[in-house]
Structures are given as structure tokens and as C-alpha cells.
Amino acid sequence: MQVDESAAVGTGLNTGGSSKAVLAYEAGLEQRKMMVRVSQVLFAIVFLSFWQWASGRIIDPFFVSSPLAVGGRLYEWTLNGQLWSHLSVTMLATAFGFFIGAGIGFALGLLFGKFAFLAEVMDPFITALYSIPKLALAPLFIIWFGIGIESKIAVSASIVFFVVFLNTFAGVRDVSQIYIHSTQIMGASNWAVLRTVVIPSATAWVITGLKVSVPYALVGTVIGEFMSSNRGIGYIIAQATGLFDTNSVFAGIVILMVVGAIINGLLKKTEGWLLRWKE
Template identity: 35%
Template sequence: MVTATRSAERTTEAAAEPRRQGERWRGTATVVLLRVAVIVLAGVLWQVLSGPVLPEYAVSKPTDVVDALWTYLQSAQGWTDIKTTSIEILAGFGIGVALGTAAGLLLGSFRLAGQVLEPLIAAINGIPKIALAPLFLLFFGIGIWSKIAIAVTGVAFVVFYNIYLGLRLRQRELVEIVQVMGGRRHHVLGYVTVPTLAAPFFAALKTGGPLAILGVIGAEFIASAEGVGHELFVAASNLDAPNEFAGLIVLVVMTLILNGILTRLDAYALKKLGLAGRRRARKG
């Protein structure tokens, strides 16, 4: 009787799964359609209000922006700018993550080192990153390395603090339980430290991505020979609103791509660590 009941429950669950998947797909499709509708509505209002209400020289028109974007993407210089900025962002982001992770693990693992150096790091972090751009230009020149250095400073501090505080807030009781059961350092790392740091680490990655883009574009504004930020600076200097908005659209797309990659990486890593269900439970 019990076996038959369990079999019936499994059959019911199997039959309900396609319906749940269909509901999820419909919900996702609804959200996407609403987003597209908002973008279309904003574009229509922009087109209608530009001129009669808003100064066209300052905000341009969507039709002119699309034309400028198409021209930019068809040019060799446009793709050179995108390639240069992408390299600077990815290199700065990667180096910043590596340095921030190493510093966070080091100072979080050795309490005395953390007590000595953490206030100094906080003081350095208080300096606006863009204020360091002239200094990096003196050290690295006008090329890509000065932009990479600015991106590194923005990302490294965010990753450092998330890792450092994550280690400080690690549950000592769990560490002691693993050690009492005969666990060694690698057991503590695998069963306590990594699951504890996973969420703050990926949160730092998603926060650091836009900071890397902000640092690179700000540095390209100050001094550069190519890059999307350079294109934006030239367009602003010439009061060229269509090309200014075209460059901003390119930046938005780059940000969405980076954020999408980090979101998928976050979901994949948490699934491998067995933490995805815990996150869904918290959301619920």
C-alpha cells in the first residue's frame, strides 16, 4: 500500500513538472516582453519630445543615434575602440580579482596582519580611483596599462573586503567541529571556507565588473588615443549628441554581456558547490 502511494506521488510530480516548466517559461517571456515594451515606449517618447520639448542638440533623436551607431560599428576605428576597451576591462578585472582574493585570504587568515594592514588599506581605498589616473599615466604612459591599473584598483578593493570580511565572519564552531572530527586544513577549506566565501566572492565579482568599466572609461577620458571612452570624449568635445549616445549604447551592451557572464558563472559555481538550493530558499 505504501509503495503504491509513493509510486502515485512520483507519477503526480512527474506530470506536474512540465506544467511548472511551462509556467516558468511564460513568466520569463512576460518579463522580457515588458522590458522590450518599456524600451520601445521610451524610444517613442524620446523621438516625439526631441525638438518640441527637449533641445535636439543636447539629446538628439533615436533615429539619429541609430544611424550614428550603425556608422560607428561599420568603421574599422569603431571596432578597434571596442577591442581596446574590452581588453582593458577584462585585464583590469582579472588582475583585480586575483590581487583582491590573495590579499583577502592572506589578511583574513592571519589575524595580526589584518589588524595591522586593514586600516591602511581602508585609507588607500578612500582615495577616489580616478584621482590616481594622472599618477598611473606617469608610471605606465598613455597606453592600455594605465587604464588597466585604474580598473585593478577599483576591483581589487571590492573583492578584498568581501573575502576578508567573509573569513572574519566564518563560523568558528563549524571549523572546530571539522577539526575535532579529524579534519585537516584542506577539509576546513572544502567544507567550511569555500562555501562561506562563495556568495560574497561572486557578489564582489558582480560589483567589480561595472567598477572596472567605470575606471577604464574614466581613464580613457583623461588621456587616450583609442577606446570607447576616447570616442565619448571626442563626441562630447564636438557637441556631437548622436555619437555620444551611440558610445553609451556600446557601453551598456558591454556591461550587460559582462554581467550575464558573471551571473551564469555564479549560478554554475553555486550549483557545483551545492549552494543553489540554499539561495532559492532564502529568496522564497
């Protein structure tokens, strides 16, 4: 019986030794992956070359800069330490904003998901708060928290909070009653049900919320820096804009792009690991 079934399943246990067909198949996949990579690099080279060529020929470099000028500026900033000193401020504010917003959003999402009455009572108020464009709160946060890092943390936390809160809430409401009842019968306390059933089951929703909210945290911080600050990547971009220094503006944007991409990549890895039980 067992032999039949495990053979039918296949994914559970493998035979161990790889056959020729398997090796050929895997080599094919590997080759395709390689082709994609090479094409990506080629595309980037073509794009950057065109930009470099067009700058000064078709378009005025005063407005669009050029890859070499942007690269030069980034190199300069790296050497004189400016890059790190501004980037660290922005990253710190983003990280704090993300963790504070996500933490509160997750906790309240669990609470509201658990107590349906509370959720029903608070529903219109939450909807009202959610409808405020959070960036409109930025001036208020600057009055409250000053032009330092605190106001930027507040802006990004307020954005992240709602995304994570709403996703966690939806995730908790989505948990199957069957799992809750069966674990209760097995002896789970309320806390154990939360830990072993509700949270893991809501993970898919929560992760989606986190993934969406990380770029928002970055946006919140940078917008806060645009408005009023004395450090950070947003500050650099705002300053450079004032001086019509497009080289620096582009350099700032490139930094934000790279940072955003790295964070997204990390989140994707985390998601893959946390949701490895799904197909």
C-alpha cells in the same frame, strides 16, 4: 522510515511523471514570464518612439540626438571597423583590470582573514588607502604607466582590488569554526581546510564583491580613457564631446550600457551556479 522522510522532504527526489496540476502550474508560470517579456519590449518601443518624436519637436537634437541618429552612427562604426577596434581596447583593459584587481584582492583577503594579527596591524592603513577616491589616482597612473592601456588597467584594478579584498576578508572571518574543526578531525591539512571549507564558505561574499566590482572596472577604464588616451570607447566619447557630436556621445554610452549589461548577466549566471547549494 526512509519512505516517510523522503516524502516529507519533497525537493530531493521527484516522482518523475508530471501530473496535470504540475503542468498547469508550470504553464501559468511560463505565461507570466511571457507577459513580462512582451511588456518589456513594449516599454522599450514606447520609450524610443517618444525620444524619436520629441527630438526636434520638443528638444533640440543637437543636445539629445535621436535613436535613429544614434543607431545610424553605431551602424556606421560597425561597418568601418571602428566599433570593434575601440571596444576591444576598452574590454581588454577592463578584463585585465578586473582579473588583476580581483586576483590580488582575493589572495590578500584570504591571507588577512587567516592571520588576525596581521589584519589588526594593517587595519588603519587599509582604511586610509580605501578612503582615497581611486579615480584621483588616475592622473598618477598615467604618469607612471603612460597613456596606453596599462594606465587604464591600473585604474580599474585599483578599484576592483578593494571591493574584492574587503569582501573576501569579511567572508573568511565569517567561516564557521564548527566546519573547520570537524574537517581537521577528519584529517584535513591547513591547505585542505582552505580549499574545502574556507573558500567555498566565503564564495557568497566573494561573488558579491565581484558583482559589484565589474561595473567599477568598466568605470575605471572609461575614466582613464577620458583623461588621456588614443583609443577606447572612453576616448571616442571624449573626442565627440570636444566636437559637440552628441550622436557619437550617445552611441558610445549605448555601447557601454550594452557591455555592462552583458557582463552583469554573465555574472548572475555564474553566481547561480556557484551558489546552487543555497536556497
